[in-house]
Amino acid sequence: MPETLVFGKPTALTEVPTHYCPGCTHGVIHRLVAEVLDELDLTRRTVGIAPVGCSVLAYNYFATDFHEASHGRAPAVATGIKRARPDLIVFSYQGDGDLASIGLSEVLHCANRGEKVTVIFVNNAIYGMTGGQMAPTTMPGQVATTCPLGRDVEQAGYPIRIAELISTLRTPAFVARASVHSPLHAVHAKEMIRRAFRCQKEGRCFSLVEVLSTCPTNWGIPPAESLTWLEQHMLPYYPLGVFKTPEGPDRAPLPLFGGA
Amino acid sequence: MAQHDVVIAGFGGQGVLLVGKMLAYAGMRENKEVSWFPSYGPEMRGGTCNCTVVISDRPVGSPVVQHPSAIIVLNLPSLDKFEPLLRSGGLLCVNTSLIHRQPRRDDVRVVAVPANDIAIELHNPRGANMVALGAYVGSTGAVSERVLEEVIQETFAGKPGLVEANLQAFRRGVAIGRGESTQEVTA
Amino acid sequence: MAKKLMKGAEAMGEAAIQAGCRLFFGYPITPQNEIPEYMSARLPQVGGTFVQAESEVAASNMIYGAAGAGERVLTSSSSPGISLMMEGLSYIAGSELPVVVINIMRAGPGLGGILPAQGDYFQATKGGGHGDYRCLVLAPWSVQEAADLVQDAFDLADYYRNPVLILGDGLIGQMMEPVEFKADRRPCKPLAPKTWASTGWKGDRPRAIINSLFLDPEALERHNQKLAAKYAAMERDEKRVAEVGTDGQYEVLVVAYGTVARVVYTALDDLRQAGVRAAMVRPVSLFPFPYEAVRRAAEKAKAVLVAELSTGQMIEDVRLAVEGRVPVHFIGRQGGMLLTPEDIAARVRELAAGEGSHA
Ligand SMILES: Cc1ncc(C[n+]2csc(CCOP(=O)(O)OP(=O)(O)O)c2C)c(N)n1
Ligand code: SF4
Numbered sequence: 003m004p005e006t007l008v009f010g011k012p013t014a015l016t017e018v019p020t021h022y023c024p025g026c027t028h029g030v031i032h033r034l035v036a037e038v039l040d041e042l043d044l045t046r047r048t049v050g051i052a053p054v055g056c057s058v059l060a061y062n063y064f065a066t067d068f069h070e071a072s073h074g075r076a077p078a079v080a081t082g083i084k085r086a087r088p089d090l091i092v093f094s095y096q097g098d099g100d101l102a103s104i105g106l107s108e109v110l111h112c113a114n115r116g117e118k119v120t121v122i123f124v125n126n127a128i129y130g131m132t133g134g135q136m137a138p139t140t141m142p143g144q145v146a147t148t149c150p151l152g153r154d155v156e157q158a159g160y161p162i163r164i165a166e167l168i169s170t171l172r173t174p175a176f177v178a179r180a181s182v183h184s185p186l187h188a189v190h191a192k193e194m195i196r197r198a199f200r201c202q203k204e205g206r207c208f209s210l211v212e213v214l215s216t217c218p219t220n221w222g223i224p225p226a227e228s229l230t231w232l233e234q235h236m237l238p239y240y241p242l243g244v245f246k247t248p249e250g251p252d253r254a255p256l257p258l259f260g261g262a
Numbered sequence: 263m264a265q266h267d268v269v270i271a272g273f274g275g276q277g278v279l280l281v282g283k284m285l286a287y288a289g290m291r292e293n294k295e296v297s298w299f300p301s302y303g304p305e306m307r308g309g310t311c312n313c314t315v316v317i318s319d320r321p322v323g324s325p326v327v328q329h330p331s332a333i334i335v336l337n338l339p340s341l342d343k344f345e346p347l348l349r350s351g352g353l354l355c356v357n358t359s360l361i362h363r364q365p366r367r368d369d370v371r372v373v374a375v376p377a378n379d380i381a382i383e384l385h386n387p388r389g390a391n392m393v394a395l396g397a398y399v400g401s402t403g404a405v406s407e408r409v410l411e412e413v414i415q416e417t418f419a420g421k422p423g424l425v426e427a428n429l430q431a432f433r434r435g436v437a438i439g440r441g442e443s444t445q446e447v448t449a
Numbered sequence: 450m451a452k453k454l455m456k457g458a459e460a461m462g463e464a465a466i467q468a469g470c471r472l473f474f475g476y477p478i479t480p481q482n483e484i485p486e487y488m489s490a491r492l493p494q495v496g497g498t499f500v501q502a503e504s505e506v507a508a509s510n511m512i513y514g515a516a517g518a519g520e521r522v523l524t525s526s527s528s529p530g531i532s533l534m535m536e537g538l539s540y541i542a543g544s545e546l547p548v549v550v551i552n553i554m555r556a557g558p559g560l561g562g563i564l565p566a567q568g569d570y571f572q573a574t575k576g577g578g579h580g581d582y583r584c585l586v587l588a589p590w591s592v593q594e595a596a597d598l599v600q601d602a603f604d605l606a607d608y609y610r611n612p613v614l615i616l617g618d619g620l621i622g623q624m625m626e627p628v629e630f631k632a633d634r635r636p637c638k639p640l641a642p643k644t645w646a647s648t649g650w651k652g653d654r655p656r657a658i659i660n661s662l663f664l665d666p667e668a669l670e671r672h673n674q675k676l677a678a679k680y681a682a683m684e685r686d687e688k689r690v691a692e693v694g695t696d697g698q699y700e701v702l703v704v705a706y707g708t709v710a711r712v713v714y715t716a717l718d719d720l721r722q723a724g725v726r727a728a729m730v731r732p733v734s735l736f737p738f739p740y741e742a743v744r745r746a747a748e749k750a751k752a753v754l755v756a757e758l759s760t761g762q763m764i765e766d767v768r769l770a771v772e773g774r775v776p777v778h779f780i781g782r783q784g785g786m787l788l789t790p791e792d793i794a795a796r797v798r799e800l801a802a803g804e805g806s807h808a
Binding site: 072133136138147149 | 559
């Protein structure tokens with residue numbers, strides 16, 4: 003019987019095995035981005051920007067040209083690349099320490115200038131690479147190595163909702179939040195990523211997709227339970243949906259799967 | 263010997279950093295000069311880790327030792343990595359429960375310790391590191407067994423059940439290190 | 450207090466607390482995360498405050514604020530983060546504020562790696578940020594010395610109203626050694642009340658303006674000259690150096706600082722047993738650099754060897770000290786690779802035998 007290939011690796015990914023911990027969802031998000039690049043036929047003209055964080059080696063996994071940026075500055079680097087070569091598709095891939103803490107200024111201004119680039123923002127509620135310190139997105143009460151008694155909102159404030167924050171800007175943009183803790187959610191996440199890259203492809207606007215992700219290692223929770231932990235603790239605080247589209251001023255989160 | 267330097271290596275989670283600290287702590291209690299240095303860096307994500315402990319009568323020079331006088335290896339990657347570095351005439355404590363190849367060096371002393379098997383036999387499966395530590399101490403006398411037993415008592419003071427279990431594991435290792443016991447186990 | 454086995458990073462944090470520091474602002478970076486982690490657990494126990502800043506730029510300005518308000522304050526980071534702190538440090542030096550900053554150096558440039566290196570010597574000792582300023586720079590070689598120097602650093606910072614940098618590397622941060630904190634420790638400098646601090650103006654003193662802006666060029670020049678006089682006083686009074694074997698006869702003098710000096714120490718031991726005569730000078734203060742001590746020790750040697758985990762930075766100060774009287778050679782590793790006692794002993798043997806003078 004002749005064999006038909008029904009499932010394979012996207013051409014936008016290399017053959018290199020990733021260094022991510024078992025059960026980490028960074029790898030899933032890489033794959034979704036790569037599939038979208040392939041499907042929109044963008045792979046050959048894409049330049050990615052790797053952050054400082056666990057995905058610092060993303061340049062080894064995406065089969066596109068890449069820049070490494072200093073901690074938090076990826077949106078500024080993206081601006082430089084896109085202004086120099088507007089024909090390129092430029093995306094940054096950043097963690098929550100990188101984007102929401104040290105790099106908050108860069109991403110806000112990049113969005114506010116309406117740079118036609120795409121930001122993939124991976125929110126795992128912790129600093130992964132440096133060993134589990136508190137992130138701006140760490141949940142209230144969540145234990146991290148720099149808040150050993152749990153995040154105290156009196157001292158550290160509440161977790162920052164990046165998608166909501168960016169969507170308050172007047173400049174047109176596409177801003178959404180998705181998650182990858184179940185296959186169904188991953189399908190939705192891919193659709194959000196596709197819409198983001200389409201906005202860039204059509205030269206319309208800045209786009210950002212926040213993707214909720216797990217860090218079993220630094221949460222100290224086994225991989226399968228991590229997915230449940232995300233669903234139970236992060237989803238209620240970080241609603242999924244589209245927060246802003248280039249067409250409309252509507253800032254109300256749109257429901258996840260059709261009506262609700 | 264004026265100076266003992268030992269590399270203790272295994273998988274993350276086998277407790278190699280902990281027994282290294284306990285050894286250094288025992289040395290300090292004996293008023294010796296000591297240092298403890300852990301591997302840190304990208305290799306830790308790969309799952310292996312190690313530490314170097316120096317116990318000396320004089321101030322410790324480099325805390326990183328190129329050619330240690332002893333190595334305690336709890337898994338195969340550690341044996342592969344550190345066996346070639348062991349000083350000639352040095353001591354190789356090898357965990358034969360998890361390492362099934364023979365050491366290649368013929369200019370070193372080998373103490374074979376079925377550390378995991380003994381730990382399981384003692385119903386203390388996480389105590390393999392203590393067995394290996396015992397074998398090293400029994401074989402080298404780098405610190406006194408009595409002081410190390412005190413350190414075990416202090417380390418696990420909060421969990422009384424573990425004190426006795428780890429003392430037993432340590433003593434079984436010491437017996438092997440001294441050559442009083444062969445490595446047969448009943449488990 | 451009895452001796453405790455502590456990691457260098459934790460011992461430095463505890464030393465700050467023992468020195469009366471109750472404020473820490475910092476941002477995570479390997480290989481020094483144990484310092485903020487220790488402080489986040491320990492400071493609340495003593496009524497202090499730990500803040501994880503959003504960036505090192507912010508942390509450097511938080512310590513500027515806290516020091517201006519008259520409190521002892523600490524931050525720590527590693528090389529890429531220290532680069533970001535240069536903004537705050539320049540303002541702190543310009544405004545004459547006391548802060549202590551720990552740099553646990555890692556290999557660079559750029560993101561580099563996370564293993565030990567000494568590539569930030571120039572940045573630490575020759576300014577680092579913009580403008581004409583200096584930080585006092587102290588380089589420990591053991592956990593005990595790290596703890597002692599951190600405590601002294603707070604006194605020196607207060608006395609000179611100047612930033613003090615502790616320059617360590619990943620080895621010092623990660624290794625455990627016995628440390629003792631003396632209960633009866635006295636400040637290493639006489640300490641005056643901080644009448645210049647912004648503590649709320651009640652009319653009983655001039656208003657406290659914490660500032661480095663001087664639009665009048667003559668006033669700014671006067672300010673620069675005042676700073677220069679302060680740095681000259683540091684050069685006169687604060688040089689610290691340790692020597693091994695310089696009172697005897699030797700052919701080769703090795704100059705090294707921080708943990709590299711530990712490796713040299715082991716090498717000297719091996720060399721002595723082999724009958725090769727060598728000695729070591731270890732600068733403990735890198736600014737001010739102990740030029741005279743290095744010169745004196747070098748004059749007795751046939752050759753000087755500088756050992757660093759860089760491609761050669763402190764060697765420039767050693768050359769200035771030696772003034773061409775003795776050839777100065779270099780041995781170094783980079784990128785997180787370490788020098789071994791064997792490397793150093795081999796090079797010393799060559800130099801003692803009169804070989805290797807090509808380098
Ligand atoms: C200027 C600077 N400061 C700090 C660091 C250390 N550092 C490396 S990764 C990281 C944060 C990682 O967390 P996150 O962005 O949430 O990504 P994750 O690892 O969780 O994917 C930090 C603080 C650095 N490399 N450079
Ligand atoms: S530390 Fe966390 S974020 Fe980083 S690879 Fe491991 S699981 Fe993923």
